[in-house]
Every structure is written in C-alpha cells, then in structure tokens.
Amino acid sequence: MMLKGKAFKFGDGISTDHIIPGKYLSLRSNLPELAKHVLEDADPTFAKRVQKGDFVVGGKNFGLGSSREHAPIVIKMAGVSAILAKSVARIFFRNAINVGLPVLICNTDNIKEGDELEVDLEAGKVKNLTNGTEVTFSKMPDIMLGILNEGGLIPYIEKYKDFVVNPGKNA
Amino acid sequence: MGQTLAEKILTAKSGTNARAGDIVIAKVDVVFATDSTGPLTIRQFKESSFEAVHNPDKTILFIDHSAPSPAKELSNDHILMRKFAEEQDSVLSDIGEGICHQLIAEDWAGPGDVILGADSHTVTGGALGAFATGMGSTDIAVAMALGKTWLRVPGTIRVIVNGRLPKGVYAKDIILHLIGRIGADGATYQSLEFGGETIDKLPMSGRLTIANMAVEAGAKVGLFPSDNVTQEYLRSRGRSERYIPLQPDRDAVYDSAIEINAAELEPTVAKPHTVDNTALAKELKGVRIDQVFIGTCTNARLDDIAIAAGILKGKKRNSHTRLVVGPASQEVMLAAIKEGYIATLIEAGATIVPPGCTGCLGVHMGVLGNGEACLSTANRNFKGRMGNPDSFIYLASPATAAATAIRGEITDPREFL
Ligand code: SF4
Numbered sequence: 001m002m003l004k005g006k007a008f009k010f011g012d013g014i015s016t017d018h019i020i021p022g023k024y025l026s027l028r029s030n031l032p033e034l035a036k037h038v039l040e041d042a043d044p045t046f047a048k049r050v051q052k053g054d055f056v057v058g059g060k061n062f063g064l065g066s067s068r069e070h071a072p073i074v075i076k077m078a079g080v081s082a083i084l085a086k087s088v089a090r091i092f093f094r095n096a097i098n099v100g101l102p103v104l105i106c107n108t109d110n111i112k113e114g115d116e117l118e119v120d121l122e123a124g125k126v127k128n129l130t131n132g133t134e135v136t137f138s139k140m141p142d143i144m145l146g147i148l149n150e151g152g153l154i155p156y157i158e159k160y161k162d163f164v165v166n167p168g169k170n171a
Numbered sequence: 172m173g174q175t176l177a178e179k180i181l182t183a184k185s186g187t188n189a190r191a192g193d194i195v196i197a198k199v200d201v202v203f204a205t206d207s208t209g210p211l212t213i214r215q216f217k218e219s220s221f222e223a224v225h226n227p228d229k230t231i232l233f234i235d236h237s238a239p240s241p242a243k244e245l246s247n248d249h250i251l252m253r254k255f256a257e258e259q260d261s262v263l264s265d266i267g268e269g270i271c272h273q274l275i276a277e278d279w280a281g282p283g284d285v286i287l288g289a290d291s292h293t294v295t296g297g298a299l300g301a302f303a304t305g306m307g308s309t310d311i312a313v314a315m316a317l318g319k320t321w322l323r324v325p326g327t328i329r330v331i332v333n334g335r336l337p338k339g340v341y342a343k344d345i346i347l348h349l350i351g352r353i354g355a356d357g358a359t360y361q362s363l364e365f366g367g368e369t370i371d372k373l374p375m376s377g378r379l380t381i382a383n384m385a386v387e388a389g390a391k392v393g394l395f396p397s398d399n400v401t402q403e404y405l406r407s408r409g410r411s412e413r414y415i416p417l418q419p420d421r422d423a424v425y426d427s428a429i430e431i432n433a434a435e436l437e438p439t440v441a442k443p444h445t446v447d448n449t450a451l452a453k454e455l456k457g458v459r460i461d462q463v464f465i466g467t468c469t470n471a472r473l474d475d476i477a478i479a480a481g482i483l484k485g486k487k488r489n490s491h492t493r494l495v496v497g498p499a500s501q502e503v504m505l506a507a508i509k510e511g512y513i514a515t516l517i518e519a520g521a522t523i524v525p526p527g528c529t530g531c532l533g534v535h536m537g538v539l540g541n542g543e544a545c546l547s548t549a550n551r552n553f554k555g556r557m558g559n560p561d562s563f564i565y566l567a568s569p570a571t572a573a574a575t576a577i578r579g580e581i582t583d584p585r586e587f588l
Binding site: 015017060061064065066067068069087089090091094095098099141142143152153154157158162163165 | 308321
C-alpha cells in the first residue's frame with residue numbers, strides 16, 4: 001500500500017485528551033461532530049486544514065492516556081492516512097490498527113510541517129519528497145498489515161472468521 | 172535458551188515457542204469490560220456478525236466505574252450491559268461488588284492465564300502470574316467472540332528488588348520509585364518482571380499494587396512469579412486447584428535489568444500532573460491537602476485499610492482535610508467492618524464510599540473543586556483525572572495518606588510510627 005500526502009507536525013506526548021478535548025465529551029456518540037474538533041488542543045487550525053491522505057507526524061509517546069478508541073477513530077475520520085511518530089502508547093497503537101489507521105514508528109526529526117511525504121507500507125519506507133530524505137520503519141507484522149488491508153479488525157474478522165497468520169495466502 | 176515469564180505463558184497459550192518479538196495467537200482465559208468501555212465493546216460486538224460469546228462463564232461485565240450511577244446516560248449504559256450479560260448468559264458484576272481488577276484477583280486470575288480487559292489497569296492480574304493486559308473495545312469484542320487474540324510477545328525488563336523494606340515504606344513506594352526512575356514511557360511495549368528477595372516476601376496485596384501500576388511506565392504486563400505467596404492467596408480464596416508454580420528460567424534473555432535496594436527507599440509521592448514526577452514525602456512537608464482519598468484498584472485492599480486505620484486510630488483528620496475511604500470490594504469492606512477498621516476510620520472523621528472506582532476518575536463521589544489538592548492512593552494523577560483540570564493530585568501509599576489526613580499537609584508517615 002502506498003500513501004501520499006502532506007505532513008502536520010506535532011510535538012512529544014500528544015495525549016488522547018489533546019486528540020479529543022475534554023470539553024467535547026458530550027459529543028462522544030456523535031463522531032462526525034467530534035471529528036471537527038480533532039487535535040484542537042494541540043493545533044486549533046488542524047481540523048480545517050487537513051486534507052484526505054495527509055499525515056499526522058508526532059514525537060515521543062503519541063496517544064498516551066485513555067484506552068478509548070474514539071481517539072484514532074476521529075483522526076481517521078478527518079481523512080488522515082497514517083500517523084508517524086518516534087514512539088506510540090501501546091493501547092493507542094493497537095486501537096489505531098483496529099480501526100484501520102496505520103501507525104508508523106520512525107524518526108520524525110527530518111519532517112517539517114507541510115512536507116510532502118510518500119509512505120510504502122510493505123517496504124517500510126517514508127520518503128520526504130520536499131527535502132529528499134528517507135527513513136525506514138520496522139515492517140509491521142503481517143497480521144497488522146492484514147487488518148489494515150481490510151480497513152480494521154471487525155471487517156478483517158468478518159472476512160476471515162479468525163486470526164490468520166498470513167491472510168494473503170489463506171484468502 | 173531460557174524463557175522469561177511472558178514467554179513461558181505465551182508459549183503455553185499459543186502452542187508455539189514464543190520469543191520476544193514474535194506474533195502469536197493466544198488462547199484467552201478471561202475477558203472483561205467495565206461500564207466505562209463496555210458499551211462500545213457491546214456495540215462493536217453487535218455491529219459484527221458475532222452471535223455468541225466464546226466462553227460465557229469467563230466473560231465478565233463489571234459495573235464499577237460509575238456505581239451507583241450518578242447520571243441517567245450512565246444508567247442507560249448500565250441497562251445495556253445488564254441486558255447483554257443476560258442475553259449471552261455471561262457473568263455480571265453489578266454496583267457495589269467492587270472494582271474489576273480487585274474482583275479479577277479475588278475470584279478469577281491464576282498463574283499462567285491470559286486475561287484481557289478493556290481497561291488499562293488489567294495489568295493488576297500480573298501479581299498472580301497471569302499475562303493480563305488492557306486493550307480497546309474492538310479487541311475485547313473480538314476476544315469475547317473468538318476466545319483468542321493476537322499478541323506480540325514483549326521483551327522484558329527484569330526488576331530485582333533486594334533488601335528489607337524499612338518501617339513506613341511499602342509496595343507503593345517501590346513502584347513510585349521505579350516509575351520515577353524509568354519514566355512514564357520507560358517500559359513501553361515491554362514486560363516488567365519482578366524478582367528478588369523483597370518480592371519473594373511481599374504479600375499479595377503489595378504485589379497487586381505494583382502490578383497495577385506497571386502500565387504507568389507504559390508496560391504491557393507487570394509479572395510476578397507464582398510461588399508460595401500465590402499458593403497461599405489462592406488457598407485463602409478457595410481456589411487452591413488453580414495453583415501452578417511459575418518462575419522465569421535462570422538463563423532467560425532480558426532487554427535490560429534494574430536493581431532496587433529496598434532498604435534505601437523512603438515514603439515516596441508522585442506530584443501533579445504525571446506519575447513519574449516523584450519526590451520524597453518529607454520533601455513535600457507543608458503542601459496543604461484539601462482531600463485525602465484512600466481507595467481504587469491500586470491501594471484499597473484489607474492490608475491497606477488496616478495500615479491507614481492503624482495510623483488514624485484514636486486521632487482525628489485535620490479540620491480542613493476531607494478523608495474519603497472506598498474499599499476495593501464488598502469482601503474487603505465486610506472484612507474491614509469485622510476487624511473494626513471502618514469504625515476506627517469513621518471515628519477519625521472519614522467518609523466511607525461504596526466499593527467501586529468512585530472518586531478515582533472524577534465522575535462522582537470526590538470530585539475536586541477549583542485549586543484544590545488531593546492526596547490519593549490511586550495510580551494516575553493526570554490533569555483533570557479527578558474531574559477538574561484546575562486541581563492537583565498527589566499519589567502515595569495508604570500510610571502517607573493517613574498521616575497526611577491528620578496533619579492536613581503532606582506528611583511522612585514515619586512521624587506516626
Ligand atoms: S479504580 Fe481508578 S484506575 Fe482502578 S479501574 Fe477504577 S477508574 Fe480505573
């Protein structure tokens with residue numbers, strides 16, 4: 001899977017509270033409305049500027065905090081094609097894959113706000129088309145790629161009825 | 172090559188030779204959700220074509236986070252959960268029975284189990300030698316339906332604690348010290364595996380406190396060996412048959428090792444607004460506290476209440492400091508009543524709240540006012556955690572909490588011992 005888009009750069013420690021500001025708690029069951037405020041506490045203009053296919057680029061410990069899945073869901077609903085970060089909180093990482101949003105762990109120092117990126121999920125490469133640099137991320141386990149390919153865990157299980165170690169071959 | 176505790180458990184549950192970094196499909200023994208995460212879990216379950224949960228006898232719905240319900244929206248969530256449990260013939264733990272992680276320890280967890288909960292503090296079960304970890308609602312819905320999950324076998328940090336704990340220093344001080352040392356992301360994706368002579372002697376209540384907070388260092392699990400302490404605890408719970416001995420191999424391969432000398436530890440406090448922002452209690456003398464909360468899945472077991480009651484016996488809370496005590500489960504509460512601890516605490520001016528999460532997550536029974544400071548025995552002090560971003564939370568042991576309630580400011584409990 002190849003992804004292409006613009007980078008939106010954030011710092012270290014973006015928490016699930018930055019992603020879904022507490023004041024919008026009442027919108028919790030109204031996801032489209034909630035998505036209009038995604039990442040508002042970290043960048044108030046993000047939701048208005050982000051376009052389909054763009055990337056959220058963070059620093060260390062992205063997504064720390066609660067185990068709620070609403071956080072990756074609203075980032076995906078905003079059109080983001082993947083999250084790139086130096087490290088990602090464990091439960092957020094799994095939740096993101098389960099809702100069909102790729103999370104790539106790589107060095108994000110050479111990525112600036114607005115850079116054009118090209119991501120090759122299978123090869124594990126991020127090309128920065130703006131400054132010509134390239135970073136690699138450890139290839140995701142097949143099972144995660146399989147879940148992403150189906151658009152999330154529920155569609156994956158609906159299709160395969162089970163976890164399959166190599167979904168491509170068993171399909 | 173030897174195996175860590177995490178590798179051993181996942182080898183048995185996956186039928187493969189599980190090594191750090193491998194992806195395995197593991198059988199799940201116990202799976203649960205709470206009234207905080209359960210409603211989304213149930214919706215995900217129903218949106219897919221799942222019909223029945225795989226193992227209804229070990230699928231548990233806990234109503235503990237907002238119990239009894241303080242709002243009609245939450246009451247409706249509770250209805251959804253009760254109905255689902257009835258439809259699926261699965262286990263329901265209703266209001267007042269206690270906090271999920273305490274009840275998992277009392278009645279469910281055993282060495283070698285894989286336990287999944289839709290709550291980050293599911294790691295508590297590691298105290299009994301169970302590979303217990305938190306996941307999001309979709310993972311839990313799928314685990315309920317299939318009775319299995321996929322896991323990446325974590326690498327392990329071996330934490331060795333030797334030396335005698337000084338008077339007034341407890342398991343809570345060990346884990347606060349560790350998190351202060353390695354940081355809130357010091358063990359992300361990894362297993363924390365505890366060992367050493369201090370750990371061997373630590374009672375189950377202390378092991379549960381430490382395992383509970385493994386996630387505050389980012390860990391996937393916090394594992395203890397299964398030994399005579401585990402055996403004795405299971406026996407006391409009428410579950411002797413669940414005992415199997417479980418130790419890591421001597422030649423297990425670790426990512427790193429950390430040594431702690433228990434004899435050098437002192438009462439420790441996490442300051443606002445992160446758990447790794449630690450200091451010694453004596454360094455915080457003079458910090459005024461408006462509310463002391465002795466409760467939560469971290470530190471509200473009988474041993475904890477006994478320690479607090481021991482310090483508060485015959486004394487009064489400071490007139491400007493509210494004292495709220497919430498036992499972790501109905502059984503803990505009953506035992507604390509029988510032992511006379513609850514009477515002691517009430518005589519000292521405590522307000523007793525029902526078994527459950529209560530003040531921990533700021534929904535009800537202990538929400539802080541603007542600018543107020545709370546010293547709590549909980550595991551998290553993030554901004555707004557107790558319902559008000561304009562307040563301050565300090566974390567400490569039940570002994571430090573009791574001493575602080577008497578003085579009205581953060582107090583080293585050794586002043587009362
Ligand atoms: S007591 Fe607090 S930390 Fe424990 S399960 Fe309840 S809300 Fe979570």
